[in-house]
Ligand SMILES: Nc1nc2c(c(=O)[nH]1)N[C@@H](CN(C=O)c1ccc(C(=O)N[C@@H](CCC(=O)O)C(=O)O)cc1)CN2
């Protein structure tokens with residue numbers, strides 16, 4: 306990939322809001338990369354649907370605004386999403402990162418943020434959208450598994466894929482072992498993907514991922530060097 310000039314927004318860091326429901330190791334990877342000077346982002350807020358999610362404490366420890374909203378307080382999914390994204394929009398993010406956010410986001414909310422919302426998913430999409438991906442891969446006898454970073458569209462886990470990380474499935478793997486091996490690669494995958502967006506090198510145009518303003522023919526691949534590389538020609 307040839308280096309290009311930074312995005313016109315280079316004067317200010319990419320404002321990133323994170324949506325998460327769980328332990329927050331992917332958020333932590335973004336925080337650590339930011340603090341190490343490896344990622345030019347300003348994490349402007351972390352938002353969760355679960356008040357007890359450990360990700361919120363990670364955010365607070367990092368000095369990041371942490372907000373939770375209980376879906377039980379809303380009659381409909383769309384009403385919950387309207388309230389949640391009103392809080393998200395209030396911090397004016399350039400990019401929203403779903404990092405273990407375990408709710409289907411209503412179409413209206415997705416459409417308002419099309420091209421500005423990404424998700425990290427624990428499978429090699431389009432394989433295994435949805436939940437329980439590791440158990441499903443094992444049940445199928447898959448020999449390879451991994452994670453994908455994709456732009457979010459209304460259809461679940463169906464948006465254009467930016468980058469993937471691949472891991473082997475080992476004969477004695479159970480879902481826990483496989484998920485740990487995948488998770489260990491997710492952190493670099495997410496950091497590098499967000500870095501390309503922050504540098505203005507990756508965007509989404511008409512439902513297609515572009516790298517340096519040219520259509521990306523296949524997802525970038527995370528190498529052993531923890532950097533993203535063009536997929537080998539088929
Ligand atoms: N409209 C979209 N919303 C979301 C997407 C997306 O691509 N389009 N990605 C997800 C993240 N995700 C997988 O990566 C995912 C999240 C939630 C679910 C799901 O079935 N959730 C259930 C509740 C499950 C539970 O509470 O344990 C639900 O919302 O009813 C599947 C996949 C983020 N949202």
Ligand SMILES: NCC(=O)N[C@@H]1O[C@H](COP(=O)([O-])[O-])[C@@H](O)[C@H]1O
Pocket residue numbers: 325327328329330331332360404405406407425426427435436452488491
């Ligand atoms: N369908 C969405 C989904 O399953 N996302 C997955 O949730 C985990 C969150 O871990 P973390 O809270 O430690 O970042 C990650 O493995 C991520 O891929």
